[in-house]
Amino acid sequence: MKLVLAIVGNDDSGMVSAALTKEGFSVTKLATTGGFLKKGNTTFIVGTEDDKVDQVISIIAGQSRRRTQLVPSTTTMDIGVYSAFPVEVTIGGSTIFVLNVDRFEKV
């Protein structure tokens, strides 16, 4: 038995949660205050058999991998003309810790 502790940005946490649940994993979400990702994040606790750790990591990565995105950006010039151009920003990214479980009980 392993415990997967994953820190997922809030933009992706809904999709991560849905994807894990759909595949039959029990997911507990902890409210996170602040954190090392700028926008706030959610900490997931997922208990799983050893041989499904790869699948859990793959699901989390699939829904939250660090990626770039083009977003509109606006610059105002002196003469009152607006110029909107796309800027590439990096979003997403998760940090995943896998811990050994010494004992597991469901009561």
Added chain:
Amino acid sequence: MKLVLAIVGNDDSGMVSAALTKEGFSVTKLATTGGFLKKGNTTFIVGTEDDKVDQVISIIAGQSRRRTQLVPSTTTMDIGVYSAFPVEVTIGGSTIFVLNVDRFEKV
């Protein structure tokens, strides 16, 4: 030293917290958002000596074990007659992970 991480339904978390504290265990409760139990739950962190893990699990189980309860249920029939009869529902249930502690410090 072990760290017990227990996910307890909110119906039972007050009793679990009180029972652990009464027996002298240090309890930290994490706010949990959503989760695999329907009604919301609380994640407990309890640090304990190896030989007291059984006691911690027994206390948590004693206050939160999955159990059935009869609740009133109402059915309305066509002819305007109400029938209230008890329905058996399952409540409670906790998930408990025990982790090895590599090092423990109180400062």
Added chain:
Amino acid sequence: MKLVLAIVGNDDSGMVSAALTKEGFSVTKLATTGGFLKKGNTTFIVGTEDDKVDQVISIIAGQSRRRTQLVPSTTTMDIGVYSAFPVEVTIGGSTIFVLNVDRFEKV
């Protein structure tokens, strides 16, 4: 790789967070409801290389070690005279668990 789980009183959690971040550690803070410290506390998750565990513990201890402080205290006497005298109170104190990380992924 180690995961440091530290429960820090809310009086000190801002300083602990700032000091860890300044030294380059990735810090995740979990909202804690109640707990074994009277005033509420914050649970920190810090992932770190094995050889930096001492540094992490030292930073946390340096900002949150249990200590005494003199605070003003006021007694009102029968004859309407106030006497303000300092009282020594204990503040701070953190509980730190270090866990082995079986696998670590940043995606």
